[in-house]
Amino acid sequence: MKTIKILCLHGKGTSAEIFKAQTVSFRQLMKDSIHLDFHFVDGPLDTSAAAGIDLFYGPPYYAFWEEENATETQAAQTWLADLIAESGPFDGVMMFSQGCILGASMLLRHQIQNPHQPPPFKFAIFICGGAPLREMESLGYSIAPNVWERDRLSKYALHYKAGLSAILSQGSARWTEVDTSITAEDLAEEITGPSGSCPIKIPSVHIYGSKDPRYYSGMQLANLFDKQTRRTYDHQGGHEIPRTEAISRKIMDLVNWAAISGVGYDG
Template identity: 50%
Template sequence: MKVLCLHGKGTSGYIFRSQISTFRAKLPDDIQFDFLDGPFKSDAAPGVDVFYSPPYYAFWENDGIDSIRATYTWLTDHIDKNGPYDLALMFSQGCVLGSSALLLHQEETPHLPPPFKAAVFVCGGASLNVLEEMGFHVSAEARERDLASRSALAQQAGSSALLAQGGDRWTGLQTLDGGLSEAELRNEITCPYRINIPTVHIYGSKDPRWAAGVHLSGICEPTKRRTYDHGGGHEIPRTNAVSNSIAELFQWAVAQSQIEQ
């Protein structure tokens, strides 16, 4: 069992390994994790430099469609040389890359096996630019929320907020998300087709990027997806209850990846 691991912007494969250590300890020992570093050096993600030293990486320098396509080519080359992978585990920007890879694969090489057989997305969404390029309709409300959530994330995740408020800094994006159900959010993006491999979607209701995670779940096949709200912010909580739940969902994805062979 081989797992491709894609970190968040301004972190690294080493940092991602640390971030998942609590739930990973609950998994079988025969799972091989491959932690990539993004191809571009980056500033630290907000709050990351409080706990981790450089280097920090990103998967692209801007999120335009051409940059994402270039990184998709880079990722495909890595998979060709080091795969195949049964599963991908992704956080934040890693989710953008992983979902883009699946969508671009369906557009360009649908006759070939997908880059991985199942996916676990944590606290991340899809690229709205890629979705629109692929013929998805993204509502104006989804676009507005996407822009506002990026700014809110930088503020709530930053070092000053972390040191001053700790876990209480996570307040989500209440002005735009308040009162909306997950089903209503999923309807904000109209899909001509869906990602068709088994997927797990883990997000936190206090994360400013919560809606992005829900949107991503909406473009994946409903009969093959599982969702879980860990109740926190833009993070992977290390409590025993959350770790057990994530480990259980991860093992569901592992089992599904074997069925998909």
Template identity: 50%
Template sequence: MKVICLHGKGTSGAIFRSQTSSFRAKLPDQSIEFDFVDGPFEGSAAAGVDLFYPPPYFSWWENDTVDDVRAAVARLNEYIATNGPYDAALMFSQGCVLGSSALLFHQEETPHLPAPFKSAIFVCGGPPMRILEELGFHVSAQARERDVASRNALAQQADNSAILTQGSNRWTGLESIDGGLSEEELRREIQCPYRIPIPTVHIYGFKDPRYAAGVHLSAICQPEKRRTYNHEGGHEIPRTLNVNYAIAESVRWALAEGEKCV
């Protein structure tokens, strides 16, 4: 089986390989080729990343506009056409925006053709809000406000000084904006004319400022084909044994479900 791996903004394929090594090591029973791809734009490191990993650092686009995301999706589709097919996509943060955008555009424009990949594993990701609104999804004002506030909070909680002074205690989520809403209440903040139809896994932590974004991303996927897992941490992939086994099992599920849907 073959899995395309899309890293977060200001990291790289090599960094994502390292970040996922612990749970991938729990998949020895399956023959899986993980293809870690670099974004096309070299730039600065994501908050806190340069403390642990040397450059270069890449992103999938330079400006967060609909046109730039469309161009990134076009590049991704070209890469898949050349190097695929892929049984699944494993994505983190900005990589989730890219992968979910590719699936949304496919569903909107060419639903009669096979999707870019058969299943998707989203880690600490959020939906592409501007893309959703362009495609006719209704995003509530509260969801838009929370999206902006969570990005600002993430930059503060993930930066170098927070890591050096607070360590793992820096992750405090976004309680003032999330308002104690349940996951189902958060999902209802986005009204969907259609949903991503392939099997999906959504991995997020309630201490992540982008926690609600992860729940919102699950809202635009088919309820009967999605699985969620709260790792209870921040904007990261915890390397504890229980989390590693849980994520590995979710990857197995996604690959198996993807094969059923062919």
């Protein structure tokens, strides 16, 4: 049986072990499915815990960068390229939060600068991700001012809702519905690609929650990928990976679809 190797990139202020725990509910359902090898890695930088994470998980905590700017994100991409050269190749990549921005940045830069070369991954799974706005700006994308403001406010709201005080006082009720009146088409019009740019065509899965303050950023991330080779799923929660059986089985199906579509798996 062919093994499909998937690199797993965690969120800021967590770790490989934490990402393992966050994804175990759907990964354990795959025992009788196709053979997927999930390769979890720690980010290169020591950091403090993400908001509220230390209530559930102990240190150490890692990040791919502290500030999302051109210098630090490029250093993270160099680190990732070195990791792929040393421990890869990887068939696909599965990411959460900051890990999504790193993976999307590498895929997008490759699409713009090396369109005729094979991409670094054959498929991608984004969980609670966001559009890599700084990377997009550096690559020539035109981004409307309201996108930057919405991005800023969503990060602030996420930090508040994920914080220790909100968890202890409100629990899961801290995740409240966001205004979902802006459509994917509206969001697409807020960002314009440089001349010659086109959607990323590898199979991609975009999992986000309609109660996540970063909901719209996740939709804008999905817009970077071709409609014909992407699937989206709203788990209707917050900035998290819900662990109910129904949601876990849905995510499992999406991961299987991406892996099979990406590598042409035939058993």
